[in-house]
Amino acid sequence: MGKFTQATTSEEIDADLAERYGDYAGFTTAASPYLIEEYGEDSHGEVKRLLARSIRRDSRILDIGCGPGHTLCRFAPEVDEAWGIDEDEALLAGAKARVTALGLSNVSLVHGNIEHETDVAQLPDDYFDIAYCESGPNLNAALARKLTNDALFFQEIGGHYSGYQLHEVMGRKPYTYYAYGDDYNDQILLSDMAALDLVPISVKHYFYDWYFRDVEHLEAHVKQVVWQLGDWRMGGPLPYDPVRDRTALELYARYNTTAKGIRMQEHLRVFAWRRARVHYYPAAPNFSP
Numbered sequence: 001m002g003k004f005t006q007a008t009t010s011e012e013i014d015a016d017l018a019e020r021y022g023d024y025a026g027f028t029t030a031a032s033p034y035l036i037e038e039y040g041e042d043s044h045g046e047v048k049r050l051l052a053r054s055i056r057r058d059s060r061i062l063d064i065g066c067g068p069g070h071t072l073c074r075f076a077p078e079v080d081e082a083w084g085i086d087e088d089e090a091l092l093a094g095a096k097a098r099v100t101a102l103g104l105s106n107v108s109l110v111h112g113n114i115e116h117e118t119d120v121a122q123l124p125d126d127y128f129d130i131a132y133c134e135s136g137p138n139l140n141a142a143l144a145r146k147l148t149n150d151a152l153f154f155q156e157i158g159g160h161y162s163g164y165q166l167h168e169v170m171g172r173k174p175y176t177y178y179a180y181g182d183d184y185n186d187q188i189l190l191s192d193m194a195a196l197d198l199v200p201i202s203v204k205h206y207f208y209d210w211y212f213r214d215v216e217h218l219e220a221h222v223k224q225v226v227w228q229l230g231d232w233r234m235g236g237p238l239p240y241d242p243v244r245d246r247t248a249l250e251l252y253a254r255y256n257t258t259a260k261g262i263r264m265q266e267h268l269r270v271f272a273w274r275r276a277r278v279h280y281y282p283a284a285p286n287f288s289p
């Protein structure tokens, strides 16, 4: 404090504030991080990076919602066993064909909906040391039983700001974000995962700008991705209807037209979870409940 009262020049005051407040007040000091990296890659890249860093030769990995098996087949050659589960038969057939074409003998593909316990029962218990999911279904209690006690789970999941303003103007969302579906917010997700003994070890948010040439181009897009226009409050997906929604779409275009075209924001999140007993109230070393 004595130092503060003596400081008179701006440089001296800044030096004092920097020492006392550091990064909090926008000062870089010796205590600041020595390197800050922009995420610099897309969310799909992040899942692959996490996988590449974590798999071992003896790993047994599980792809939840493996689809046509791109990621599964990419990592299968590097692990002992690679399993995928998906409810979509056509996509799973694509995965099977890829496995055959690549001559992979350590891949098991399971047809099933992870919401159905009987389907999940096809997977061995307490078996996988690494599971991951790329914009597929979320982990649940039945799936969690398939993971070993020290498993890692990497999860790419849609973010609450994907197409946010577009959904708002088209009446598909309330003005605050809520907990379910693609909008599963971080706090709800953290608490649901804690109930499955999963704690976050890395959380990253990714934002993308998508651009559309004109209203027709944007309309073609929203017609195609009907699933993005669902809203639980309305009792399920409410596909784009030109008669009902065109005026709102034009309003969106009016407010979001930039030099590059009509902008739409995309938002994805990547969580890395570690299986561990969750302590809701961390205790001091000498604390005894």
Ligand SMILES: C[S@@+](CC[C@H](N)C(=O)[O-])C[C@H]1O[C@@H](n2cnc3c(N)ncnc32)[C@H](O)[C@@H]1O
Pocket: 064, 065, 066, 067, 068, 069, 070, 071, 072, 085, 086, 087, 088, 091, 112, 113, 114, 115, 134, 135, 136, 137
């Ligand atoms: C974005 S794709 C994943 C693509 C895949 N990772 C790849 O490398 O090609 C998401 C997948 O999750 C699957 N899926 C969604 N809900 C599911 C559920 N309840 N049970 C099983 N699979 C599901 C979809 O069928 C789809 O194949």
